[in-house]
Amino acid sequence: MTGNDMGTPVMVQARDIRKAFNGNEVLKGVSLDIHKGEVMAVIGPSGSGKSTFLRCLNHLEVIDSGAVVVEGQTLVSTDAQGHAQYAPEAQMRAILRRMGMVFQGFNLFPHLSVIDNITEAPMVVKGLTREQIMPKAQELLRKVGLLEKADAYPARLSGGQKQRVAIARALAMEPDIMLFDEPTSALDPELTGEVLRTMRQLAEEHMTMLVVTHEMGFAREVANTVVFMDQGALIEAKPARAFFEDCSHPRIRSFLDNML
Amino acid sequence: MDYVISMLGPLSNGALVTLKLFFITLALSVPLGLALALARISRFKALARFVEAYIWLMRGTPLMLQLLFIYFALPFVPVIGVRLPDFPSAVVAFALNYAAYFAEIFRAGIQSVDRGQYEGAKVLGLSYSQTMRRIVLPQMVRTILPPVSNETITLVKDTSLIYVLALNDLLRAARGIVQRDFTTTPFVVAAAFYLLMTLVLTWGFNRLEKRYARYDA
Numbered sequence: 001m002t003g004n005d006m007g008t009p010v011m012v013q014a015r016d017i018r019k020a021f022n023g024n025e026v027l028k029g030v031s032l033d034i035h036k037g038e039v040m041a042v043i044g045p046s047g048s049g050k051s052t053f054l055r056c057l058n059h060l061e062v063i064d065s066g067a068v069v070v071e072g073q074t075l076v077s078t079d080a081q082g083h084a085q086y087a088p089e090a091q092m093r094a095i096l097r098r099m100g101m102v103f104q105g106f107n108l109f110p111h112l113s114v115i116d117n118i119t120e121a122p123m124v125v126k127g128l129t130r131e132q133i134m135p136k137a138q139e140l141l142r143k144v145g146l147l148e149k150a151d152a153y154p155a156r157l158s159g160g161q162k163q164r165v166a167i168a169r170a171l172a173m174e175p176d177i178m179l180f181d182e183p184t185s186a187l188d189p190e191l192t193g194e195v196l197r198t199m200r201q202l203a204e205e206h207m208t209m210l211v212v213t214h215e216m217g218f219a220r221e222v223a224n225t226v227v228f229m230d231q232g233a234l235i236e237a238k239p240a241r242a243f244f245e246d247c248s249h250p251r252i253r254s255f256l257d258n259m260l
Numbered sequence: 261m262d263y264v265i266s267m268l269g270p271l272s273n274g275a276l277v278t279l280k281l282f283f284i285t286l287a288l289s290v291p292l293g294l295a296l297a298l299a300r301i302s303r304f305k306a307l308a309r310f311v312e313a314y315i316w317l318m319r320g321t322p323l324m325l326q327l328l329f330i331y332f333a334l335p336f337v338p339v340i341g342v343r344l345p346d347f348p349s350a351v352v353a354f355a356l357n358y359a360a361y362f363a364e365i366f367r368a369g370i371q372s373v374d375r376g377q378y379e380g381a382k383v384l385g386l387s388y389s390q391t392m393r394r395i396v397l398p399q400m401v402r403t404i405l406p407p408v409s410n411e412t413i414t415l416v417k418d419t420s421l422i423y424v425l426a427l428n429d430l431l432r433a434a435r436g437i438v439q440r441d442f443t444t445t446p447f448v449v450a451a452a453f454y455l456l457m458t459l460v461l462t463w464g465f466n467r468l469e470k471r472y473a474r475y476d477a
């Protein structure tokens with residue numbers, strides 16, 4: 001399915017995902033496998049459905065039909081009548097916890113300090129004490145280069161800093177897969193670099209990543225696989241180098257010409 | 261001056277009745293209002309509709325009528341018919357009425373929290389109730405402080421309605437002296453009492469607003 005057989009286990013399996021908003025079909029049957037350690041960049045024009053696809057993988061959007069399997073656990077499948085059937089609540093939340101997510105708009109909790117943003121979910125969801133999670137939280141903050149901002153509130157941070165905190169926050173739940181929904185699109189151009197560097201570092205640690213992005217540089221240099229979507233369909237999924245060297249498909253051609 | 265001091269005793273007793281009703285009403289109507297707000301936005305449509313109707317009823321009829329109804333008419337209502345003494349009647353009427361107003365304020369506050377906050381909480385694994393308690397409600401507080409402050413100040417003054425149940429609140433105590441001594445001075449002193457109460461409230465809410473503003477840039 002992906003044109004990139006990594007020879008590693010499949011982490012996320014999406015099959016024939018269909019999704020319509022008010023009769024407008026945004027995803028017309030998208031299938032994709034993400035392998036362990038794979039860094040997959042999803043590119044395509046605005047309105048191609050790439051963000052919606054990402055959001056369908058972790059139940060931020062409810063799909064109409066199709067299947068999502070995460071590490072062998074079925075999040076959603078389709079019954080004989082063609083209706084999507086989600087796993088029961090508790091099971092679903094356990095599956096969703098395997099995936100971390102970084103949003104275009106950060107979605108940090110404004111009433112919590114940076115460090116509390118990171119410790120909140122491990123404490124509330126995993127039941128850890130503050131003392132138990134603190135070393136990990138500080139290590140993550142150091143990793144994204146923001147340890148000195150631990151006690152600041154998000155409103156005090158730049159966009160790039162906010163996004164790095166958001167990445168640290170997601171990592172604190174120790175996900176197996178990280179989903180990024182246009183993580184640099186809301187940033188001033190001079191701030192995208194610091195976020196991309198953090199993501200590159202994560203890729204070097206072999207985190208499995210699915211990144212919806214407009215950053216062709218990131219797709220080319222960091223991703224193993226590039227997926228091109230257009231008008232709700234997956235047009236091509238190829239190893240990154242092959243994708244950029246040989247983009248014979250006319251729609252991809254014209255998209256890349258417009259980007260560069 | 262001695263005359264003013266002489267009326268402080270009865271007026272203070274009246275003020276105590278006023279304050280007692282005020283605090284009990286607040287303690288009951290704020291949690292009840294929060295529960296109503298959550299029910300009003302719940303996905304159980306029947307529950308949401310029921311609460312909507314309740315709020316309409318409570319906001320759509322005069323508080324004084326509700327007071328009179330609970331004191332005089334409730335005993336004759338089948339099934340729930342119960343005769344309450346005067347002060348508990350007032351407490352029930354005020355709590356039920358103010359809960360409806362608070363519910364609408366809380367609902368607006370909850371709905372002012374960005375959808376991204378729910379999504380951010382969800383992808384971290386928080387349940388709906390955890391998201392509400394830890395993420396949404398703390399952010400709501402900041403938004404609702406000004407309207408809650410308004411409502412609370414209104415409550416201080418609305419307590420004077422309980423004179424219809426012959427309860428000796430601050431205003432009724434003042435009126436008693438006015439009628440006895442043929443002077444309006446007690447009204448002025450009563451006004452000073454009310455102003456003092458609302459001053460303390462205003463000051464308290466200002467402090468709260470400052471505290472909750474700290475996480476803004």
